[in-house]
Amino acid sequence: MPPLRLGVNIDHVATIRNARGGDFPDPVRAALMAVEAGADGITAHLREDRRHIRDEDIASLMAALTVPLNLEMAATDEMLEIALRHKPHAACIVPEKREERTTEGGLDAARQFDALAPMVRALGYAGVRVSLFIEPDVAQIDAAIRLGAPVVEFHTGRYAHLDGQPRADELRRISDAAALAARNGIEPHAGHGLTFENVGPIAAIPQIRELNIGHFLVGEAIFTGLADAIRTMRAHMDAAR
């Protein structure tokens, strides 16, 4: 089976920092520690409301990292300008609602096709690998194909919050979607809400090449330390593969 990369999302280190202002804990320090512990890349979501990652974090991450940075961003002119200025390895276009607690669903790439097309093109021309954060849905994959996106990331939030047969059904949807994307030359990734308990079946989907995991790892770090949490996640992923 092809290798499975782990992208560690450090957003919620910034959430803790921002709770008190100042610059502690530093998400860049967490990112470097994550890499040391085995992360293959770092993910950071610069939300429009800057509730966790801020503009200066992106600049600092770009300067400090020796592994790929995956910048998660809404499909806005402001975010496009920031992505084109920094040129991270990858930009994952995500849906954003200012009042949401977290990213509640996938990007509606099918409906937003006309707005996304110039953005995907501009990022691609700049050498940024574009990813679309979508539901595991045929219409969305079809839109990603027509947009020429090289990567899709399937939103695993629904899977993560289900149990029993409904979870098995959602897993099947993700697995079928990954196979369809791969058959069409798109690299499938997955993420959102993944934990030690639920990561195995997602990691076992052979076409999936990268998982992006954040909130659980930062929470688990309180109990075992960030490096240990990442190493254990890596072990769960490898065992499933």
Ligand SMILES: CC(=O)[C@@H](O)[C@H](O)COP(=O)(O)O
């Ligand atoms: C798109 C995505 O799934 C991540 O960016 C994650 O959502 C980060 O955490 P918040 O949603 O809490 O900002």
Ligand SMILES: NCC(=O)COP(=O)(O)O
């Ligand atoms: N794209 C998903 C991501 O980066 C991390 O999501 P979560 O593990 O913080 O839920």
